[in-house]
Amino acid sequence: MGDVLMPLAIVGLILLAGSRNDRIVPFRRMNASASLHIPLILELLAVALRQGSSITRALDTVAQVVDVGLGTAVGKVTASLHQGVAWSESxxxxxxxxxxxxxxxxxxxxxxxxxxxxxxxxxPRIEAVISQLNGEQRTRVESQAARLSIRLLLPTALCFLPAFVLLGVIPCISAFAQGLFA
Structure with a gap:
């Protein structure tokens, strides 16, 4: 999954950043229902930081492409950091x-x-967090798939077991009984 996210993040930030100056290419925000996943947001942030942006500039750039709620929140944080407010208070x-x-x-x-x-x-920290989040997501998906297979097994068994008994077991027993009593 990380192999797919990296090129997407690079293309997104290349389109967004344009150049290293303070000019930002206008980009349509995504709605809240199409919010990006946290690992993708971190990938976008990593691409901006690799291009030489400061942390606040990278956060500003990423805030412009994520959904409105998260973008507004991150925008408030970067504005307060620019005003000299402490990290934890921001x-x-x-x-x-x-x-x-x-x-x-x-x-x-x-x-x-x-x-x-x-x-x-x-x-390095961003890459470690991305790896951790992707691992957690993979584990969550695998456990849900295991639960789904168990949930599907019961209805399948309830449908196939009577058919197996009617079409397979009963004819064998009747043929055996006919041979035994004939």
């Missing part, structure tokens, strides 16, 4: 709820915090 307002926006903001905050405070490259 994220405190948008990470409160348990919705998709709150969860995405918590992941972004936790992923980028060490880089913001210590000045280290955020790319």
């Amino acid at each position: 994220w405190a307002l948008v990470c409160d709820d348990a919705s998709y926006v709150g969860q995405a903001c918590i992941v972004l905050r936790d992923t980028l915090e060490a880089s913001w405070r210590l000045g280290t490259s955020p790319l």
Whole structure:
């Protein structure tokens, strides 16, 4: 899945960023029902950071292409960071709820915090979080597939078992009985 997300992220940011100056190519926002997944958002962020953007500039760029709720929340964070508000205080307002926006903001905050405070490259941490989230998603999908196969087995057995008994077992027993009593 990561192999598919990376080219998509690169193309998206190339279209978005255009050049390294502050000019941003206008891009239509996605609606809330078509919200991007958190690993894809992190991939977009990683592409922007690889191109030399600062953390706040990369967050601004990604905020313009994600759904309106998350984009607005990240935009508020970057605006407060530009005003000199501390990292944890900037994220405190948008990470409160348990919705998709709150969860995405918590992941972004936790992923980028060490880089913001210590000045280290955020790319290794972003890649580790993407790998972890993709692994969790894969595990979740596999467990749901296992549950689905069990749920499908019962109706299938209830349909095929009577047919097997009527078409297979009963004729064999009657043929055996005829041979035995004849």
